[in-house]
Amino acid sequence: MPELPDVELCKEYFETTARDKRIQHVEVRDARVIKGISVPKLRQRLEKKRITSACRHGKHLLAHIEKDGFLVLHFGMTGFLQLVEKGEEQPRHTRVLFRFPAGGSLAYSCMRLLGKVSWTEDLHAYRAKERLGPDALGMDHAAFAEMLRESRGAVKPTLMDQSRIAGLGNIYTDEILFQSGVHPGVSSKKLSGNHIRKMHRALKRICTVAIRHKANPHDLPRGYLLPHRRKGAQCPRCGGNVKSASVGGRTAYFCSQCQKKL
DNA sequence: GATAGTGTTAGGGA
DNA sequence: ATCCCTAACACTAT
Ligand SMILES: [Zn+2]
Numbered sequence: 688m689p690e691l692p693d694v695e696l697c698k699e700y701f702e703t704t705a706r707d708k709r710i711q712h713v714e715v716r717d718a719r720v721i722k723g724i725s726v727p728k729l730r731q732r733l734e735k736k737r738i739t740s741a742c743r744h745g746k747h748l749l750a751h752i753e754k755d756g757f758l759v760l761h762f763g764m765t766g767f768l769q770l771v772e773k774g775e776e777q778p779r780h781t782r783v784l785f786r787f788p789a790g791g792s793l794a795y796s797c798m799r800l801l802g803k804v805s806w807t808e809d810l811h812a813y814r815a816k817e818r819l820g821p822d823a824l825g826m827d828h829a830a831f832a833e834m835l836r837e838s839r840g841a842v843k844p845t846l847m848d849q850s851r852i853a854g855l856g857n858i859y860t861d862e863i864l865f866q867s868g869v870h871p872g873v874s875s876k877k878l879s880g881n882h883i884r885k886m887h888r889a890l891k892r893i894c895t896v897a898i899r900h901k902a903n904p905h906d907l908p909r910g911y912l913l914p915h916r917r918k919g920a921q922c923p924r925c926g927g928n929v930k931s932a933s934v935g936g937r938t939a940y941f942c943s944q945c946q947k948k949l
Numbered sequence: 950g951a952t953a954g955t956g957t958t959a960g961g962g963a
Numbered sequence: 964a965t966c967c968c969t970a971a972c973a974c975t976a977t
Binding site: 839 | 966967968969970972973974975
């Protein structure tokens with residue numbers, strides 16, 4: 688559930704299920720996901736308060752709470768939100784339950800506990816404290832090109848560096864590099880202007896299309912790597928073998944035929 | 950039973 | 964300091 692397109696969909700889900708509602712009660716079922724604030728303080732900030740809007744920055748969902756500040760939700764690798772109506776069963780790994788006066792509640796589920804629930808009074812300060820770079824979808828070509836020129840090391844870890852560009856992770860950087868014809872291990876410094884342009888366009892296109900298709904890999908247009916993102920699968924563009932390699936400590940999947948090392 | 954996995958960060962070595 | 968790599972976190976699916 689966790690890269691930019693997924694979090695954007697979470698934001699939309701949050702808006703349709705929680706906006707303008709008042710939080711009656713916050714049930715913290717596993718305090719390990721609460722970060723940067725005590726459980727009583729967080730409850731104090733949220734209970735009886737109205738949710739007025741939501742926004743996303745990178746992989747972070749920020750829900751504006753009437754007057755006070757922002758509830759921050761991060762989903763790690765396995766987090767998601769689900770509206771639970773009265774009497775319905777809640778997700779197995781629900782860590783926090785936000786109850787509304789009408790009886791329904793919004794469950795924050797996070798199996799691996801890699802996500803977090805937090806609080807901030809100031810979006811700017813939060814961004815700085817978390818060292819979050821500009822959001823990937825809001826970055827124009829000039830900023831994107833400059834970011835790559837300033838970076839060292841392989842391009843894939845650079846794209847996943849949340850302090851340089853916020854929102855991309857292991858999966859979508861593979862798709863971006865695949866559609867741009869760039870090998871994940873290439874040094875950012877060696878990218879031509881043409882490559883950078885391709886990557887910038889691919890990033891915008893891929894995130895937008897993924898959001899439109901509910902971030903479901905099997906609903907993506909033909910030619911996308913994601914549905915074939917496993918070792919030994921066939922490249923959807925050339926029919927070659929999809930390969931994997933460890934780049935920056937994560938497993939990258941790519942087609943060595945379509946993606947050149949330059 | 951062993952292993953990998955959509956993320957992030959602390960700790961260690963160069 | 965600063966960059967880069969690895970391990971660790973917790974839990975499930977294969
Ligand atoms: Zn190919």
